[in-house]
Amino acid sequence: MISPKRPHLLYVAWGFPPSRGAGVYRALATANAFVDAGWKVTVLTATREVFEYQTGTDTDLELKVDPRLNIVRAPFSWVRGEPDLAKWSRTRIASNLLWSYARAKSDRLAFPEPVYGGWKKALLKETDRIHSADPVDLVIGTANPNVDFVPGWHLHKTAGVPYVMDYRDTWHLNVYTDTFVGSRFSRSARLEKKLLASAAEVWFVNAPIRDWHAQSYAPGSERFRVVANAFDPEFAQAFAGISKPERSDASGLVFGYLGTIYGPMPLRESLEGWRIARTRSKLVRNSRFEIHGRLGHYAEPDPTILALLKEYADDGVSYEGPVSKTAVADKYKGFDALMLILGRSKYVTSGKVFEYAASGLPIASLHHPETACTTILDGHQDWFPVPDLSPESIAETILKTAQRAGDMTPADYARNQAWADHLSRDKQLQPRISHLTELVAEASHG
Template identity: 30%
Template structure:
């Protein structure tokens, strides 16, 4: 069997969306003739996703899990600085309040840092130790190929240095867009040059959405378009726990959201926010509101907890602190419908969140508050539920009224069938296995720095 090294900064006990894609690869890739080892960070710092130690008990088998020091002291200091800049020192009713640094001003400062002090991202300090650990492991049990998944983009640096020193092909996995990311944090010239150089040296580039694939093909026309392949996030029935009937509420229409929200209040267009959903709940007629229960399961900041209390909506909106991934899945299974939120920021058309495929596995209809993007197109194409503009409070409110009416009449529908075959993790990993096979057979030639500045590689320009 071939031996692959998967470079992923995030890995259990780290939790959240970044981990799920790697775990599904680990679970399904061995069936296609691969032994899998993982190179990750020891105690990585992630203020958004936190830990999920329960996930350690259900890890798919791996040859080795190599843990390099995260060295996250600088990142922790910067995170605290952004917390202070965002107004976390201001308190209302004993609660810290979010503020402007989560919006364009904060994004501008982060963009500057990602071109200078934290280039290309704040995870950079782990690169040297990770490369050394990967080289040492290769001497004991050589790798045939290195696959790196990002964000963080520093994982790509680890893979590139191992590619160079080990003489093995490298495959890059873009879970998100880099220089055209909707958050706009990596648009500077250094990041554009680095993306161009790494993409040019990769034997293949795997991406999570067709939009990212098409964007990279257009950005790098001198590279064969066949080198860019979409492997979407996929749902995995093996992850589904037994339902918890205690979470069911037959007396109300239960909507559930699982995940993380930004805490900026009021939000900017860049924020992943519950603001417009909360406003819609506030505006629906009292009899509609009385029939609703909305569960926000995960990281909801103090600004929005205080906002819900101030509006007197605590009986309608239940905020559940972060839970283990399996527990989050049980909350999904216990709901009558699931809420998906995608902000309407530039570049959001690329978004196909991993949350969507988990919702599909739960078998419940989906209320997508999203612009025209990859996620909303999937919901519409497979008749999985309903799509409303993410900031249109009136339309969201009318949709909530209609859902309550359907629920009362016993006709709540919208699809949500637990089987969209093309979104199954096993299908997507089979596609990845074919990409890896081709990468082994025909490694992409390296390009020099001078070549990456050629007109065909426009990422080197501002």
């Protein structure tokens, strides 16, 4: 008896392990989840050298890649900081400024997106090769960059293959100013409209972003879905039965931040609030505030952010550097409480809020109340949001969080972890995988 053919998913993600970008965790979890559901999965991503030379790598994260995944790496040429001068053309050597201008124009002609637009050609070449060798049943592109949507659109037009657009970020919505980026009649806006109208499904990380797109691009909006970033079930399992870290009476507590620091985040206000709190509490004065993660989006820490953190080094603030995804759970278990620092936006949820919730630890939310993660954490019994972003209000919130952190019991952690169960990745992905499996099955029998 011949077993039925497994449906073939082409999953397009510019950032995939060993990339250490924020979106890599969603991409990795999604690809692995489809394999677990019985799909054959081909991942189309960028070459390792791009991450090694430009954005930094997390080689330990590759241990999480399911060996059943077929990884295809399309060459990607990133102009920024090309380390090998032997790869420079004579034209570029003669005038790097003119060459860069011409390259930027060429990239945008290929696809209306700066930096990444030129990748379209390599993507389509690999897409056609993959589909010719083993016909693709579904394409999922996760963005940004938005050029990741091109293979799905291409196979839909040429072979009738359904595609899913997974918006890890937004294309034309500025999530901090709530404005449309560029003109609504621009080439990129018109292209986005076409793509959204023909997609089998469109995924957004939260309801406010989905609703904005449904209002801006009504055709096809009934297929818009919320697929939150969430946390991985095995991540939550690492916290089962945790208790407070052992510390001496004089050592105080350890407050932790784990994530990327970038953009309009109230970092200085948070640090100033921490400094004020230390003057009002012996417990906080004896405590430490450790910051783990990346400072900016590139391999080297952003010097401006690094300088700001050093201003508060005498206040028990330390920058500890990036953390491998495989070591994140252990880092959380070394904290007594968590600091959640985010930029103000009703559209910003952040991926780390789900991991914060899964840990069961007390959380000090040092972000504006209208930020989207407020709705995620509403109901968490050891969550302490600020009423505003003044250093004084932040200090009071830190003091409340510190007092609670000192009283936490194993039962308190377990209660918080049980509450967070609805935020797990499988709760978000499984309904979509089930629906898409049925969609592909119906198409194959049609």
